[in-house]
Amino acid sequence: MRILLINPNTTPAVTEQAAAHVRGLIPAEIVPATGRFGARYIASRAAAAIAGHAALDALAAHVAGCDAVYLACFGDPGLLALKEVSPVPVVGMAEGALHLACTQGRRVGIVTGGALWRPMLEEFVAAQGLSARLSGIRTVAPTGGEIARDPDAALGRLAAACRTCAEEDGADVVVLGGAALAGLAARVQPGVPVPVICSVEAGARAVVAAAGLAAGRPAPPPTESAGLSAPLARLLAGPPGGGAA
Amino acid sequence: MRILLINPNTTPAVTEQAAAHVRGLIPAEIVPATGRFGARYIASRAAAAIAGHAALDALAAHVAGCDAVYLACFGDPGLLALKEVSPVPVVGMAEGALHLACTQGRRVGIVTGGALWRPMLEEFVAAQGLSARLSGIRTVAPTGGEIARDPDAALGRLAAACRTCAEEDGADVVVLGGAALAGLAARVQPGVPVPVICSVEAGARAVVAAAGLAAGRPAPPPTESAGLSAPLARLLAGPPGGGAA
Amino acid sequence: MRILLINPNTTPAVTEQAAAHVRGLIPAEIVPATGRFGARYIASRAAAAIAGHAALDALAAHVAGCDAVYLACFGDPGLLALKEVSPVPVVGMAEGALHLACTQGRRVGIVTGGALWRPMLEEFVAAQGLSARLSGIRTVAPTGGEIARDPDAALGRLAAACRTCAEEDGADVVVLGGAALAGLAARVQPGVPVPVICSVEAGARAVVAAAGLAAGRPAPPPTESAGLSAPLARLLAGPPGGGAA
Amino acid sequence: MRILLINPNTTPAVTEQAAAHVRGLIPAEIVPATGRFGARYIASRAAAAIAGHAALDALAAHVAGCDAVYLACFGDPGLLALKEVSPVPVVGMAEGALHLACTQGRRVGIVTGGALWRPMLEEFVAAQGLSARLSGIRTVAPTGGEIARDPDAALGRLAAACRTCAEEDGADVVVLGGAALAGLAARVQPGVPVPVICSVEAGARAVVAAAGLAAGRPAPPPTESAGLSAPLARLLAGPPGGGAA
Amino acid sequence: MRILLINPNTTPAVTEQAAAHVRGLIPAEIVPATGRFGARYIASRAAAAIAGHAALDALAAHVAGCDAVYLACFGDPGLLALKEVSPVPVVGMAEGALHLACTQGRRVGIVTGGALWRPMLEEFVAAQGLSARLSGIRTVAPTGGEIARDPDAALGRLAAACRTCAEEDGADVVVLGGAALAGLAARVQPGVPVPVICSVEAGARAVVAAAGLAAGRPAPPPTESAGLSAPLARLLAGPPGGGAA
Amino acid sequence: MRILLINPNTTPAVTEQAAAHVRGLIPAEIVPATGRFGARYIASRAAAAIAGHAALDALAAHVAGCDAVYLACFGDPGLLALKEVSPVPVVGMAEGALHLACTQGRRVGIVTGGALWRPMLEEFVAAQGLSARLSGIRTVAPTGGEIARDPDAALGRLAAACRTCAEEDGADVVVLGGAALAGLAARVQPGVPVPVICSVEAGARAVVAAAGLAAGRPAPPPTESAGLSAPLARLLAGPPGGGAA
Known part of the structure; x- marks a missing residue:
């Protein structure tokens, strides 16, 4: 199992710390990703709101080839948005x-x-x-x-x-x-x-438990956008030639 | 009274339509602002999550000189985050x-x-x-x-x-x-x-009613960030030399 | 806009104090009315129950010619009853x-x-x-x-x-x-x-905001009564020749 | 046990019907009382608000010598107000x-x-x-x-x-x-x-069950009033020379 | 009225104490029953879970000839199960x-x-x-x-x-x-x-009040079992030749 | 990891079916146990109440040497009671x-x-x-x-x-x-x-995820009992010479 571990703040050291802790505890390969923009540490509503966008951006860029996504920030910014667009199961740390x-x-x-x-x-x-x-x-x-x-x-x-x-x-x-x-x-x-x-450990164990159960869910309708990163714009636009579920 | 009307999607025509409708109904000058990035129309969780960031970005860029902020999207993406960092009252449409x-x-x-x-x-x-x-x-x-x-x-x-x-x-x-x-x-x-x-009208009337009552609230602690627009990064960083309340 | 301000206790000085405070704050003419019977000051459940009747009695006597009713007692005795029979919008202070x-x-x-x-x-x-x-x-x-x-x-x-x-x-x-x-x-x-x-101010601002939005609602069925003031009996009886909605 | 049965509408026939039904079912003497003012039948919020006052008025006039009060209108207008001022237990029908x-x-x-x-x-x-x-x-x-x-x-x-x-x-x-x-x-x-x-029966049975348990509760503070019936004004004013509990 | 008073712990002295207290307070004959197995006093979840079974066992053995059941343990172990299978009304102490x-x-x-x-x-x-x-x-x-x-x-x-x-x-x-x-x-x-x-008194008064009202309710489907007391097995199996409601 | 799988009804075939299904899905040894008394299938409140006792009885008899307990009946009869007395973590199927x-x-x-x-x-x-x-x-x-x-x-x-x-x-x-x-x-x-x-699978996955996290919790006070199986009586009585936590 390959798990994309998204840390939606912009401090790679935290991403590494969480990924390292998890690697010894669950039987899965961890693919770490850090937010491209936003707060160094998330400690306010504004920082969390921006992190929801950053987490989507990271998912769009790195989810290919992964079996599940671990949104590794306690408070889970953007959790339901990630679940909406992700092709694989997403579980938040909290x-x-x-x-x-x-x-x-x-x-x-x-x-x-x-x-x-x-x-x-x-x-x-x-x-x-x-x-x-x-x-x-x-x-x-x-x-x-x-x-x-x-x-x-x-x-x-x-x-x-x-x-x-x-x-x-x-x-x-x-x-x-x-x-x-x-x-x-x-x-x-x-x-x-x-x-x-x-x-960090409990969230990772829940990812493993839940990912094994997952099955397909309907895709959201395609969304036209402006000003987003190319991978995120593509993710929102949906599959080429595809329609809404 | 000067009201910043933020439409957090990326379609200026909708901003104009809402601003025009409101102008005849409430005794205030309307300053319209449109999201710089995100969905053309917000109709999904992913689009709304991005819009929370876009609304913060618009507030940071345009709030100077305004007495209140009208977050003019029904669903109010980023509402509590805007209230947290705004120097003036914020009311959402919903x-x-x-x-x-x-x-x-x-x-x-x-x-x-x-x-x-x-x-x-x-x-x-x-x-x-x-x-x-x-x-x-x-x-x-x-x-x-x-x-x-x-x-x-x-x-x-x-x-x-x-x-x-x-x-x-x-x-x-x-x-x-x-x-x-x-x-x-x-x-x-x-x-x-x-x-x-x-x-659109009811939200605008609520902005007028609530703005008249407003008084100062504590500022959030300064937040260091990366990759954000300059106005938003400055807003999160707080006033020069200023500390948290 | 003409607003009927009902103070449902029996102390006219409180009515005057509230009306005077409101007059400078909202763009409306204030028509004050004081309860004809009940407690001098409302500070118990019994006093509040009687005040619900007194507020209905005052509304029936004075609402003609007004555009909205402000039930100006924090706790809003009789609020939903007033909304039920009033020909114009009613907002309570609380x-x-x-x-x-x-x-x-x-x-x-x-x-x-x-x-x-x-x-x-x-x-x-x-x-x-x-x-x-x-x-x-x-x-x-x-x-x-x-x-x-x-x-x-x-x-x-x-x-x-x-x-x-x-x-x-x-x-x-x-x-x-x-x-x-x-x-x-x-x-x-x-x-x-x-x-x-x-x-007192916030309630008045809410009256102004809400009154602008109001539209007709169904009238309650006519109610036969005994022992009430003539205006209240007439209000409950409904319009001459009128039926229920 | 003597139970004051209050019908807070103004139709004595309903009072008699309820009292007659109850008399055969519970081991208590029933003292019936009908509202002095208000709707013939209670079928609206306005009628119920007035009935709260009428029930208080009836309790004040007739409670002397009774061991419990049965507020015999399904919807229990004024229930908590009656409990507040009554010297004996009160149970509502609903x-x-x-x-x-x-x-x-x-x-x-x-x-x-x-x-x-x-x-x-x-x-x-x-x-x-x-x-x-x-x-x-x-x-x-x-x-x-x-x-x-x-x-x-x-x-x-x-x-x-x-x-x-x-x-x-x-x-x-x-x-x-x-x-x-x-x-x-x-x-x-x-x-x-x-x-x-x-x-009607279940409420009466609950009166009997609850009345047996009752014990004293604190009296409310004395309330000065105007325009009420003499018994109700005296009940609100509290015992002569008495203070609040 | 004959009331089966079930004490689901295994201490007959408590049963007698409760029965004696109730006998002077309500107009009914009390039939006491004590749990055959379980904790001497119920003071934990495990003891309460066992007591649910013991209460069913006591009901099955002793309910014949009774008009109502009083589950006389504050916390009411097995309450809804007893109501499900009892041929007469059951009220718990709590x-x-x-x-x-x-x-x-x-x-x-x-x-x-x-x-x-x-x-x-x-x-x-x-x-x-x-x-x-x-x-x-x-x-x-x-x-x-x-x-x-x-x-x-x-x-x-x-x-x-x-x-x-x-x-x-x-x-x-x-x-x-x-x-x-x-x-x-x-x-x-x-x-x-x-x-x-x-x-103990209030629960007993509620049994008397509620029992007077009771009427038939559908029987549960017959249940085949193993290892239970004969009366309980018969109660679960339902009436001879009977079907589910 | 050794998991005690308790089926609290009295049908061993169901126990075997659940155990067989789980064995291929989770990395653990399964120890199956079936209720000694109660309904063949649990489909009523009475059957579930008895099953709570039967599950405790099974846990007391078989938990020694196991790392976790899976209460494998959807509805989880006795769940909190089992958690209270179990020396190892317990998770219910529902x-x-x-x-x-x-x-x-x-x-x-x-x-x-x-x-x-x-x-x-x-x-x-x-x-x-x-x-x-x-x-x-x-x-x-x-x-x-x-x-x-x-x-x-x-x-x-x-x-x-x-x-x-x-x-x-x-x-x-x-x-x-x-x-x-x-x-x-x-x-x-x-x-x-x-x-x-x-x-059956999801519950088993939750057992595995939760068991890894578990840590000690306070023991309940010792409980004296009568008429229970020897292992259950010993479990309630607590460790020899031991006091409550």
Whole structure:
């Protein structure tokens, strides 16, 4: 299985970190792709909106030859748009991690970096229909980008936030969310009384599980566009001579 | 009052049509702006995701000197991202039209062009918290773009869909949604037993009502980026020497 | 535009205060009307139930010649009943202020006077379908009536409650609710980190925005009654010789 | 046990019919009271709003010496206001019948007379928190008043509506709602595949069950008023020399 | 009226305590039955799952000659299964007590013994559709079994938890839940500012109220089984020669 | 990885069928276990309640040496009870299949055999928090047991129900649910316009994905019991000398 791992921010180091973490955990070849434009780290609604376009752009450029797409940003910018146009299954990091976490506990907590992510993730969880399963979202002050640059400095805060999820919010399981936090769950676990799930790993496991099931879905109608990259314009325009489903 | 009217698709004729319709209805100067890149007409999730970026790009380029922003696409791509970074109030066409419609009827129907808009608008309404007020969404086969090119051909279908909203779904009021449908509500009204609201007009009235109330809100933290237009990169980077609120 | 402003309590001074505040803000002639019977100030469910009747009674007596009705009591007693029988559009103060506030922030807080209003307003917000948008309701000990008699004494408490909405409840915007609080929002704003909206002004702006859109709706069936004021009995009985829609 | 049965419309014959039906079914003395003002039959929002005031007025005049209050109008106008000021427990007909019906079936249907009751009852059920238990509301064309005048003519339509609740809406149990329909459930039952509950009886049984449990609750603060009946003004004013709880 | 009171745990003393408490309160003969297998006291999900089977087993053995069934365990294990196969009406203790409590207050609190009951009861309340009416669930450290063995030691903690429901959670009424707590509500009441309802009594009153209304419902299809008690196997197999409804 | 596959009905042929289907699809050793008591096929609430006990009984007897438990009955009787006491992760067939299906489509349809399963599954989906993702549940007349005995006869009905899910209910993906339906999804797929997921396979894939993530959770308190199988009594009693977590 070949999986296109899209990191829709514009920092290749984060893409590499996530891809490296995943390679040892799932039986698949990972094809990494980084956003061509947008924020260095995604920590606001504006950055996430741009990242939706960047993720589509990356998918159009790199999906050929892949069996599934892993949208590897916790918050899944552009997720439904990618599913709409992708010729192969797409699973988002938050989507996959949260659904798997729901099989591990009644109430799921989320810990991530960057205060602006909290309302964005609340809305994402609501759009997934999972609000009743969410015990709460706790953000730590450093953003994902800052955590990636100095994970050791953030470990204590992340562990404390995970404990708060369990002890105050009643979480049965906590998802440590963010591509930049790949691998930190295991280091945070010892001080937390409930399981801590690494979103990068859980999302990847969900890609593998879901991709095996997938079957064809109707293609969207062809869309005429202007000013886009050639691969994205071609993807929107649909197959040559093809009509809408 | 100067209002920046952003049409985030890439068809200037639609921008002009919406701006012209609004100019006679509200006491404000209209500054029109069209998306620099993306779909000619927005009728899919992929097109809407790209339009969120395009709307941010247009806001960054043209907001200087304006008192409010009217995101004039029914479905409001990028709405919360625009609100996050805009120095002046932003109201979306669907947002404003639906909240006003809620004061005109208990259950609100929506009629628009293009079948893929239905789930997208259902999710938009849910994100607004208004699902309980929605009687249902009826789409007609031609997309907004096709209706704009030949409105007379679409009038009968639009009127029939509005009647269905009232008679089968129990709508007390119907919003005819879409920039490309500016001015059609009045033509559709005679055959419909409940009020039909023009989304272009209602959204504009909501901009005027809300803009008068507005007060400062905290600025988002500065965001470093790559590959964006200069105005958008500057807007994300925040004021020179400025910090986050 | 002529707007009938109904204050359904029995204190004309509150009616005058609200009418005076509104006159400078919206381009309309204000026709004030005060309840003929009921509580001096509405601060309980019983007082609100009686006020629904009093508001209908006032509408029946004074609506002739008006273009719209502003039900100017935050909590909107009898709102849907007035909409049912009114020949012109009706907007309530809480209804209008809350829907406009939703365009100004994701999560809306409410501050008002009188502890018994909290559950009543929670139910009103739920009936509007807006519970998911509400960050919370904070009441201050003095009722609206007491605040009207000595606003300076209440300012500190109101400002503190607004701050709590923002800082503890996560409100993006706060509505200062109550006819008796007309004009206090601007005085409270300086100490509050998010916009504070005056319900009297916002409701009035919503009346203007919505009234422009309105179109006819079906009349209710004629209702035979006993013991009511002559204008209200006539309004319920319907037009002479008229049938139900 | 002495139960004050309040019929808040202004038709004493309906009061007598409900009281007579209840007397044989529950071990209590029934004290009937009819509204002093308002609609002959309640079949609209305006009539229901006025009835809330009329029910308060009747409670104030007649509650002395009673152990419980039965608000005997299906739709329960003024229910929470009566509970607020009553010195003894109050149970509404729809409230009591629906909660008991929930112990008899997972999904509860409602059949009543008068088309305008449907949205009003949907909102009542939602306010009770029971929307998820409701299979649907079916109204028959004659209003409760018309059914009371000629029940035989309505039986067929009522039975058909009950069958539809069971067969199309999936109701496990149907409540036949309305004071004017007292005693019709047994006549309708033979043609309906699920139990049909008489709202007048079920509400009365709930009064008996709940009244036995009741204990004191805090009194509301005293309310100054104008233009009300003397008993109601005294009830709102609270006990002489008394303060709020 | 003969009521089969099923205590689905395996401690006959609790059965006797509940039966004795109920006998003085309702006009019915009580037939007590205790679970043949399962936990001594039910305080976990596993114990409750087994108790569902044990309650079915007890019903099959003892329902003959009874007019109604009272499932006398707060949490109602197997409730819907019992309703499915019982030839007479079944009401659960939590079901009946909560629906009656809803007529006594807008927001209902629950206090019971045993920390694991909290999520189980939250799910039960949600399944009843009553989550919006619940102010919260407070558990005290001793389980129901421990309270039954030494009620005096638990009274202070129960009263404190009831006060917290009222003062912090906003409960208007509190249900003291658990067969083992029969009779403690009256002892706890003096220190609590809102009514405290005994679940054993309230459930029994609901059985009486609901049983009077009941009518036939369709029988489930016959079910072939293995390894069950003879009465339960016969109950599942359906009447001799009978078919499904 | 060793997975205990529990079929909680009492028909070993169904256990074998499910185990055989799973063996070729996931990289794990399957240890099959069948219920010792209860219904031959589970098609009612009573049968499902008994099956919860039987599943616990089977887990207690066979979990030693296994790495995860697959509760292989669509409807997952006793799921949360098994998770509570199991020393290793437990995933239910409906739980796992539905969460994976949510990554494959916005709205998920369910098709299964046996009319009584519909409300039971609706409640299961609600308890998972996924009601908003469910397009609807369609049951075919033959029960799972009947389908297992003659799958060819049922294929047409299953395919028709799947098509209805897609075409009338708006499902983007359909789960064909039931252990007895193992392997039928692929045969039904050709006539259905959206992906059809085999619940037996999808549940097994979810077990594999989730089991890899699992970490320790607190043990429940020890429970004294009577009349249970020795392994189950020991499992409830907890480790020798062990206390609660």
